Amino acid sequence: MSKDQIKIFCPATIANISCGFDVLGLALGTVGDEMVIRKMAQPGIKISSITGQDLPMETERNVAGVAGMAMLAALKYTNGFEIEITKKIKPGSGIGSSAASAAGAVWGINQLLGTPCSEHQLVEFAMEGEKLASGSAHADNVAPAIYGGITLVRSSNPLDVVRINPPSQLYATVVHPHIEIKTSDSRKILKTTISLADGIRQWGNLGALVAGLFQEDYALISRSLEDHIIEPIRSILIPGFEDIKSGAIAAGALGCGISGSGPSIFALSKGKDTANNVAKAMSGVLDKIELNHDAYVSEINTKGFRILS
Structure with a gap:
């Protein structure tokens, strides 16, 4: 150039x-x-x-x-x-x-x-x-x-x-509550050690998620979008997290979790229409608790x- x-x-x-x-x-x-x-x-x-x-x-x-x-x-x-x-x-x-x-x-x-x-x-x-x-x-x-x-x-x-x-029909929904969580601060609250049982559970999900992405197996992707180590700790910093997550799943999301260190919450869905419905459900929870936010729906870039x- x-x-x-x-x-x-x-x-x-x-x-x-x-x-x-x-x-x-x-x-x-x-x-x-x-x-x-x-x-x-x-x-x-x-x-x-x-x-x-x-x-x-x-x-x-x-x-x-x-x-x-x-x-x-x-x-x-x-x-x-x-x-x-x-x-x-x-x-x-x-x-x-x-x-x-x-x-x-x-x-x-x-x-x-x-x-x-x-x-x-x-x-x-x-x-x-x-x-x-x-x-x-x-x-x-x-x-x-x-x-x-x-x-x-x-x-x-x-x-x-x-x-x-990425699988061709995979879409992401993200809601960003207007609160700030610094990555450096969110790392400080994490445990530095985990149990072997938790590690095995997490490795199984990670391996299965990668396999599901390669195979375009949306059901496997859905079963694998679980975090038993980081999410339980960081989610306490995000108002309404559990309701947002359950609302996303009810609206058809494959899975839902914390984006990075938060406070943004993401959901993955099969198809754009489902991703839009998930965005409405996630935004609805934040509206109820009167927390200003942004919402995005995107294909995987x-x-x-x-x-x-």
Whole structure:
């Protein structure tokens, strides 16, 4: 690409997908940030504007800046890039706000440089931004954003990502209650050890979910969308969670759980009509408890980032 500037769509993501804590994630197609990235003669990364949210402009305090600098250092690139960010994913929402910025910076820079880096390398750079945001260099949001579709992070160190093509009729519904839960805070309340029995139960669900996705077996997907380890702890931070989950299932969802660290709640459904009905049911619970929220229905985004201009 010989362009000096690029405008891109940076997708929101759902991480964990119930039983896949820190290893599973998927990209959404109907909600995301926008970013303009342009070449500049001076070295480094300059965050020139952020609209939609009050976030740090300093390069070393911004996830896009940190990820971009990691990439430039690896490439030994002597010039730099200016970045404008339009935030449409609220920080602390649980649908990959920091990942969209960190991964968007490196994906866009890679396009402007003629794609010298692989998707694998881009994930590694973006993980540096995630480390700034949450204290750990996890890839469960940045990987699906960059690879598209659904991803399984078999290992973070060394990085090993497996891309999974989503079943053709799989749709995601997400409701975002207007409360903020920081990823770093939600990690602090988690147990650091689990029982062998809980581990076996979770591994069985994770393996079956991956098999169900590959086989497009919606019944198996539904049976496998269970989290017995993380959800019981984090759900206490989300008002109305149990009623929202039961409402989604009653409306036809295959399964329902916490998106990332919350407070967003996701449901997976077979077919768009069912996903829309699930959205109404989930929103209805939040309306009853008078909690403002956003609701999204999306196919699984198989492309990840896309160029807008």
